[in-house]
Amino acid sequence: MTRPTGKVSAFLQRYHPPPGGGNRPGGPLGGPIAFMFNPNQLTLTKSAAWIPHVVRGAEQVGVPEFSGSEPRTLALTVFLDVTDTHGRTVQQRVETLLSCCTPTTGSIAAKAPSPPWVKFTWGQFQTVSFYSYASQVTATYTLFNSSGTPLRATCELNLTEISGSKPGQNPTSGGRSARRVHRVVDGDSLPLLAHREYGDPTVWRVIAEANDLDDPSRLRPGTELLLPAADEFPPVLSRDSGPPAGTVAPAGEGR
Template sequence: MAQELAKATVTLLDGRESGREITVLFNPAEYSVEYSASFQETAAPGLSNPILQFVNGNAQVLSMDLFFDTWTSGSRANVIDATRPLTDLLSIDGTLHAPPRVRFQWGVFQFVAVVERISQRFTMFRSDGTPVRATLTVTFKQYRALAEQLEEPRRNSADKTKRRVMESHDSIWLMAAREYGEPRFWRVIARANDVDDPRRIEPGQVLVLPPLSADQRREVDDAAGTA
């Protein structure tokens, strides 16, 4: 017995029409999911490349082409009427003051997102110019609620005390740039480790890197401003 073909759907998750399901006319031939992260570049004297400091992860992006055709279906109606349920997902919902969240689902694959962008290309027309065939390039941007992200285990970051071993090619300035994003925070490391002369730290020495508080940031900024 032939297995029934699963059709891809887009379901509204909030707003006036929460729960409404949009079924695509034809399943996509393929889709892509993009993963990325943002890094800050910090220049350091004597290095040919800047130091990269992780800033944050970026939302995943789901992209696909969806095909619409009213000519071969026999209706030969304006294809815009068939694509409008998707293009309307970019409109502001009055109850949300923003476009609604949606869930794209095809078989076991699910993706909660907002529709970020739709490009509509018309490729066939009736004799009077009415479009009857179109391809929509749809871009979904992952949506994750703040509460959901805060529940995740916190990763190793600059708000927790760490220990680092000084390497022969390293310096306290480079260490500060890697951990705190700025070489000027070397004073925080020096103070935490009773370092009088940062140029005389021996390779192999273990240094404590404390959390960087707002007061410490202001103190370093004030010291830099009066230098």
């Protein structure tokens, strides 16, 4: 670790959760949690989700389908030693970091419990500065005095980006789920698509109705199908209709 003497110090700012939902936080929750030592390593992760298409009996797999970008995650270590300049002990500072994983008093009072949103900031390093939630805080105490009071600790922070609406989201649904478009490949069937998308092959009628399919048992390769978001399902959905004629449900389903 490097002491921030004469340098810009890294800090973590907590924010009130958005009142009534939304993708912007409320005002700051307390002052910034300044780091006693700037981190000497930051791990930033960004990943993409793909759905592989495996055709039974084919020698080669189908072209995978991109299903969305995953949020950024940031992992860093906070080093704490004895008492800081404001008189806070190591134990008090650890408890402040742990509070990033517990609901705020205001959100509990509003009957919408939520931990605070947080943002890591370090000078002009904007790539690692984004609204996030603390998915995990791990404190390791490494030094104690004769009475058992901790004098030194390291805290591992794992922050996950909080994003707004994703491109392609159905603007009228009011949910976070997004409609997607799937291009039919050999071996596709409505029960198989329903199983991949929703985890239930019996809801194939939702896809059929969303695409006005006259003959849902025949899917032509290359056809683009709209896959509705789960929150667009009707309140009561018949789940005993079985697969359309001429199709076979995924192995192990509906038996």
